[in-house]
Amino acid sequence: MSSEPTAAWSPVEQEWLLRVPGRRNLAAQADTYNGAVSSPECPFCPAVGGTPASITARLVPSKHPMTPAAAHGPGGAEPLHWVIVYGRSHAHRLGDLPAEITLRFLELTARKTTELFRNSSVKAVFAFESVGDHFGPTVAHPHGQLVGLPFVPRRLTLGAERRRCVACAEIDRPDLDVVVTGHARLWAPPWARLPFEMVITPTEHRPDLASLSPAEMTSTAGLLHTGLRLCRLTYGGKTPPYLINVMQAPKGDISHHLRIELVPLHKDADTLKRPGGMELGLGVYLNPLPPEAAARILREALAEVREDVA
Numbered sequence: 001m002s003s004e005p006t007a008a009w010s011p012v013e014q015e016w017l018l019r020v021p022g023r024r025n026l027a028a029q030a031d032t033y034n035g036a037v038s039s040p041e042c043p044f045c046p047a048v049g050g051t052p053a054s055i056t057a058r059l060v061p062s063k064h065p066m067t068p069a070a071a072h073g074p075g076g077a078e079p080l081h082w083v084i085v086y087g088r089s090h091a092h093r094l095g096d097l098p099a100e101i102t103l104r105f106l107e108l109t110a111r112k113t114t115e116l117f118r119n120s121s122v123k124a125v126f127a128f129e130s131v132g133d134h135f136g137p138t139v140a141h142p143h144g145q146l147v148g149l150p151f152v153p154r155r156l157t158l159g160a161e162r163r164r165c166v167a168c169a170e171i172d173r174p175d176l177d178v179v180v181t182g183h184a185r186l187w188a189p190p191w192a193r194l195p196f197e198m199v200i201t202p203t204e205h206r207p208d209l210a211s212l213s214p215a216e217m218t219s220t221a222g223l224l225h226t227g228l229r230l231c232r233l234t235y236g237g238k239t240p241p242y243l244i245n246v247m248q249a250p251k252g253d254i255s256h257h258l259r260i261e262l263v264p265l266h267k268d269a270d271t272l273k274r275p276g277g278m279e280l281g282l283g284v285y286l287n288p289l290p291p292e293a294a295a296r297i298l299r300e301a302l303a304e305v306r307e308d309v310a
Contacts, residue, residue, distance in 0.1 A: 004068050007150055016151040020066050044085045044141040057086040057104040059112060059146075066147050070121040078119055080148035084108055084127070087142040093131050093239055094142065095228025102228075103221035105129075109146055109246055110209035110217070116148040117251050124149045124156055124250040132241025132265070144244070152250040167201050167257035176291055178298045179226060183219035186227055188291040188298065193279075195267040195289035196234055196298065198227045200260040207249035207256050220260070226305055227262045233301040236269035 003022035010017055043063065065081035086094065086101050094102055113125040129144035170176070170190065178198065179186040189199045200223045202216050212220060224244070232239050242264040249256035267273040267288060278284045 005066055006068070015154050016149075018066055020064075022064055042090070042141050043139065044083075044143065045088075057084055057101055057108055059083070059108055060085055062145070067149060070119050070148075070150075078116075080116065080119075080122065082112060082146045084129075084144040084146060085141065086144075090140040090142070092142055093228075094129060094144070094244070095225065095232065095239065097142075099222060099225040102225040103218060105144060106209055106217060106221050106224070106246075109144075110212070112146055113208060113248060114210045119148065121150050122148040122251065124152045125248060126153070126156075127246035127248075129244040131239065131243075156247060156250050156256065157253075165205055165255065165257045167199075167259060168205055176295050178230070178295055179223055179302065181219045181223065183213075183216040184223050186223040188295040190291050192287055192291045192294065193285035194263055194265060194273050195287060196231065196264050196294055197291075198230075198262040198298070200224050200227065200262070202258055206258045207254050208258055209246070209248060211258075224260055224262065226302075229305045230298050230301050231262070231264040231266070233304050234269065234297060235264070235266040240264045240266035240272065 005018055005020045005022065007016050008019055009015075044060070060083045061079040062081040062083050065079065067080045069077035069079050084105055086105065087097055094105065109127040113127075116122045116125050125146065125148050127144060127146040170187075173187070173190070176187045176190065177185065178188065180203075182203070184200060184202050186198055186200050189197065200220055202212060202220060204216070206212055206216070209217070209220075228242075231242055242262065245261040245263065247256075247259045247261060249258065265272045265274070273288070276286070278286055
């Protein structure tokens, strides 16, 4: 049986899925991590391609791709699954590192997205960071991932048929605002699935990261870094399990409003909101914290954030 990843359509969910037999033998870091802040066995700690491990972010082709390499020009097959590596210590995550690394994370995502869209087989690009054993990351070293997809996932088409952009329609909701700058907004969406879910959106309608001006990119990265700090402050000083979802427009879709979803799993300083039967079985989320209340709690925690978000 081939180990190459393939895409398959689910007529029940009306959504694509990826079959990844090459990832069958990967173990979650929760099953292998011994608590060390670095390891000679780690693929990112010693060196990658002869470059010493550094605190700056860099792109590395995935050794266990979720999507197959695709033919592209005379250079042959092009990797579509990339790892964004940052930091020197397994004890750190994106929010622990300088804000410049968050900016670099988004800049690399913008650049690689533009490159991948030149490949005719790529219809959408998804970048994300998953932190916490709940999500089963297989490498303890801090990293994000970026995947070029041969299809457009349903969550990147939500609202595409509306006459008015959903994100733009919610701009005039100050009760949901956490931080607003001249270029971007950190807010609690009214459709939040989990208690402290946040969204970062550019103030102007922009489809993807590559369409942001330098000032918009810097502001967006600053708000993402602030959001990560707020996750920790509202979870008793610890980093909760969380997802960063960079939701960029599918290729050629200018109706899509770029959003970066920051989805932590905590519901207060001591407990997590774990998905249950309704969430996993039906896809219906039960959120115990109204987004207006979440936004107020997050605004109150802002005083403890020691960084410039302008």
